[in-house]
Amino acid sequence: MIQRSWLAATLLVFVFVSWHETKVEGSIYFRDHFFFCRGRSTYPDLYTNLARVCEDCQNLTRDKSVYLKCRENCFVNEIFLTCMGVLMIPDNVQHQYRKNVSIIQEGRR
Template sequence: MSAGFLVAPVHWLVAALLVCSFMVLTQPSVCAARNLHKRSFHELGCRGNFEQSYLARLERVCEECYQLYQNPEAYNLCRDNCFKNEYFLKCAEALLLKDEMDSLKSKVDYLYSR
């Protein structure tokens, strides 16, 4: 018996290991994600209280707005001034989030002001 029959499975194993390693390395850790959100919070001009879940929800609205319009400026306009802008409200309306509007505005106010 030769070892030739093992070469193909070993190649597949190495390839799978490389793919898995790449996936693990590209996923931010929980700590890094929190720091990223904290940095985003300040970069957006938010002056209020930091609440990661609020920031994540508002960012998601802007991401969905970008996906809806496929306009590179949509995401940035939506996030401008810590989400406290007319574009954010229009995005929420376009995404049919009228039932959530009061909650979204409350989150914006919490992040925006002290």
């Protein structure tokens, strides 16, 4: 019961956050995202796995802005961390994803 309440509260946070301004592809924001994620082209498999977390989170909330905000600052944000929790990703996988975020930001392993 507590877990359901936590999940419901988290989803409400997503809805609230998603009401903020959405940035669209083609904007300066979108290009900046790829600039900050220097390792995106070097490690496409890592980037794809991280982006999939955001995509799954968007599918759960049915809000396109969640996907964009989840990827903000090359996945270094509260939305990305919350998405991993809401999607019930195991702790060891979350730890690996956080390592992958660092790798992609630096552009090297």
